Amino acid sequence: MCGRFTMTRRDRTELAAMLGVPESQLGDYVPRFNIAPTQPYFVLKTKYESREAIPATWGLVNSWAKDASRASMCINAKAETVDKLPSFREAFEKRRCVVPADGFYEWRGPKARRDPLWIHPADDALLLFAGLFEAWQPQPGEWQTTFTIITTAANRTLEPIHNRIPVILDEAGAADWMNWREPDPLSLKRLLVPAPDDLLVVRPASPLVNSVKNEGPELLEDLSLFGQ
Secondary structure, eight states: OOOOEEEOOOOHHHHHHHHTSOGGGGTTOOOEEEEOTTOEEEEEEEETTEEEEEEEEESOOOTTOSSSTTGGGOSEEETTTTTTSTTTHHHHHHOEEEEEESEEEEEESOTTSOEEEEEEETTOOOEEEEEEEEEEEEETTEEEEEEEEEEEEOOTTTTTTOSEEEOBOOHHHHHHHHOTTOSOGGGGGGGOSOOOTTSEEEEEOOGGGGSTTOOSGGGGOOGGGGTO
């Protein structure tokens, strides 16, 4: 599962260049340290031969849905069944996207004291999660784009913490995944595999992460370093 993630890059010009999109498409981007389900964010898709960043809310809502009541239950889609379940099947065939991030959270410990862990690339690069997007109408004529993040079995690095991990694509894989002209979408399931064991590192984060109301760089402070 992926239930919270980060995008902490401060320089939006640099971020746009890394993502291969015009800076203007990042809108009012600010660094995010606690992106949670049902919150607004953005995703990447292809338009003609170029990448495009579009605003989107986390938690997929199908175009035929009457309301967004199931959005929080559709923040992740399993790689094993993404082409079969009605909630995701059509988006898998026609509306594949990439969700940029630079880390995500998991938790360990008993329910009474859940300790957050920040999981991020060992080389501080960006992460490109495989995702799906949909558009639905909260009101007649008002369209909202929503997305989900695809997960797969954990690699050996994450296995002791959680049994699922977001699907992380490299640049070539991301291009293939977003290719709306792909004649055989099922062939893309080859991309939905665990990340290499040496891609990610894990370190403690602040308990402030536990509340979705909290935001800011202090969430990534490891308080154990200060004896707290």
